[in-house]
Amino acid sequence: MTQYKLSRRDFLKTSAAASATLAFPAIAQQAYPSRPIRLICPWPAGGSTDVVMRAFAESAGKALGGSMIVENKPGAGGTLGAIELVNARPDGYTLSQLPLGIFRIPHMQKVQFDPMKDLTYIACLTGYTFGIVVRSDSPIKSIKDLVDYAKANPGKLTYGSTGTGTTPHLVVEQFARRAGIKMMHIPFKGNADGMQAVLGGHVMAHSDATGWGPHVDAGRCRLLATYGSKRTVRWPNVPTLQELGYQTVSDSPFGVGGPKGMDPALVKRIHDAFQKSLQDPAVIATLNKYDQPVIYMDTEQYTKFAKDTFEEEKQTIQSLGLNRA
Secondary structure: OOOOOOOHHHHHHHHHHHHHHHHHHHHHHHHOOOOOEEEEEOOOOOOHHHHHHHHHHHHHHHHHOOOEEEEEOOOHHHOHHHHHHHOOOOOOOEEEEEOOHHHHHHHHOOOOOOOOOOEEEEEEEEEEOEEEEEEOOOOOOOHHHHHHHHHHOOOOOEEEEOOOOOHHHHHHHHHHHHHOOOOEEEEOOOHHHHHHHHHOOOOOEEEEEHHHHHHHHOOOEEEEEEOOOOOOOOOOOOOEOHHHHHOOOOOEEEEEEEEOOOOHHHHHHHHHHHHHHOOOHHHHHHHHHOOOOEEEEOHHHHHHHHHHHHHHHHHHHHHOOOOOO
């Protein structure tokens, strides 16, 4: 076996290089963030998620000692943020909101990311309150009215959602199946354009998170039902689909993530900043505005949630017959 000997000079050079390599993460971490952090919101500007993510970005950016800029990438059922993370460097400068759809849509169609291999789950923060609304002058005043109309007019009741495969879409499909009705689904890129459609009379109903809240409170829309496990505090007189007997419940937690391969110490810094933002009065006020509860999970808990949910969504999609070949 050939043996190699290092001169003292070469040894010192090698040792210095190794020390610099070991020290680099710590040095880079101390400097982070040295430029604005991109926080991708995979929904249109002006919608409820956009407003909430901007509140988180401002608060978490300050906690990190820098700035966080929200970049909207709407479409594809909220998966464009996850797709963006696949090719991003794991340096903490590209983050994204991760909606529940990223665990569901890969079971329905081919996507450009693997939620179990390509992402770092940093922290879960909140969740949506979903419901279905109609315009206030609609003759449909209750879920019973909606079911009766749909039975009398199969396939003619149109409803919008935030995209094919999203929770607002699939919950209505589950409900329709159990109610024995057929409705026509019209997908939109997000809350803002979906609400414009229902207010403009282009669709008869809209299923979404509480971006419809201000319109309901102002009397422009009527809230027929919510999808959670219990009634909301904000609209206590509105029933849930569950209590109406349709065995349909959806609480939809979401958080933030980054690319795979992020340094654990960097993940902790970002996690801590977002955790701190959950105590920020401005963030809490924004969450309350859209009836979004705090649903906090740390990095370990959120990663486990992601794995469990990915498997649960597979079973849901198979039960609806929507799984890809």
